[in-house]
Amino acid sequence: MSFDLVGLPALSRFTIDRSEPLRGDEERLAALWPKARMIVIDTRGRTLVADRGTRVVDRPAVEFGEQPPLNAVLLGEQDGVAYWAVPVPSEDYEPVPIARAWGPPELTDEPQWLDLRQAGATLDDMSAGLFTTAAALFQWHRLGRFCAKCGAPAVVEKSGWVSVCSGCGREEYPRTDAAVICLVHDGADQVLVARGPEWPEGRFSVLAGFVEAGESLEACVAREILEEVGVAVRDIRYLGSQPWPFPRSLMIGFEAVADPSEPLTLADGEIAEAKWVSRADVRKAIEVPGSVAGLGLAGGASIAFRMLQSWAAAGHSG
Known part of the structure; x- marks a missing residue:
């Protein structure tokens, strides 16, 4: 007996426009910045999740500066609102107990730091897509800090989606x-x-x-x-x-x-x-x-x- 999936896997959901041309459009990015929203991801791969694990907490992007921080990544755009993510140090927050990695967390209405394994199944479609994309990009950034060809430091450009070698100019894109x-x-x-x-x-x-x-x-x-x-x-x-x-x-x-x-x-x-x-x-x-x-x-x-x-x-x- 064969079968089909009853629905999309939890982390395959993405509802907003990834908007690849926008990533390098500095003028349009600047125009969108006043209404943009930002989510934060710590170095343990967690973000703030609220409403019993259904929603990623976002904040006005202008709280992070007059323009996108150099380490921020553009996740996409919807209805004239650009969504960004920025990494923050995990040292500022309590570590997730290891035991929780094998079981569901106790979800509350108040914001709590959760990773994708813990929150991926309960998040709404938009939040799941934003969190998954941000986590993937920041993992790539951490693993690709140096050029694979000449070893020189790499510089991230185009809103976090392109890595350019500072030595030989080699470009690299997010690895999968x-x-x-x-x-x-x-x-x-x-x-x-x-x-x-x-x-x-x-x-x-x-x-x-x-x-x-x-x-x-x-x-x-x-x-x-x-x-x-x-x-x-x-x-x-x-x-x-x-x-x-x-x-x-x-x-x-x-x-x-x-x-x-x-x-x-x-x-x-x-x-x-x-x-x-x-x-x-x-x-x-x-x-x-x-x-x-x-x-x-x-x-x-x-x-x-x-x-x-x-x-x-x-x-x-x-």
Whole structure:
């Protein structure tokens, strides 16, 4: 049984105009600045979120100066309002407890510092798109401070979207690393889930891996599944995609079919545990987290959650 995603993955939502020509239009940017809005992202990848995790808090951009700060990035424009983001030091704020990375935070009406994993699923469409884009750009800035060709410092231009080498003049644009993520099922009512060694016990997701040079997406799916759990797959089909700026991936989602009678051979150091689970258990684990012993699923901000949710719903008999 094949299936389609029941909706866009949480971080694939973007409702405003990215407005690429605006990034280098200094005159128009200046005209838009008085009404522009600014969101702040700390160096831990968090921003201020309010209204029980549904809205990113933005502020008048003029509070940050008479013109865009040099380290600010333009996110887009809507109805004559430009939206920007600027990085701020995380040292000014309490760190997010590590335990929260594996579970939903306690959301309040008051502003609180949350990262994309925590807030991505609850944010409205506009806020999710703004936060995801800002997080991705600032990750790129942090990782690309020097020219890959000559090693000289790089200077960011065009509202944060172009990096220019101060030595040789080489231009570079935001990097995205392609990765496949695949929900493997048996064509009926079982799905294969796995846990990486860094994940807590009982926490599972679907399988994923980076695309290698000279490799097609479908070939990567087949290779990664075989390498990670020793299972051959067939009927590989595209489902959808989602940016995942941790640090700069584009997750390209697929489904594939495998034989659950094949023995699982786990890749040492990559997969700590893998197992086939029923559709009924997946549905229950989604509806009531913690209700199925030993089956905690990927967070709602991930495309993995949307894939599991969609597969579970496809077999719902009412």
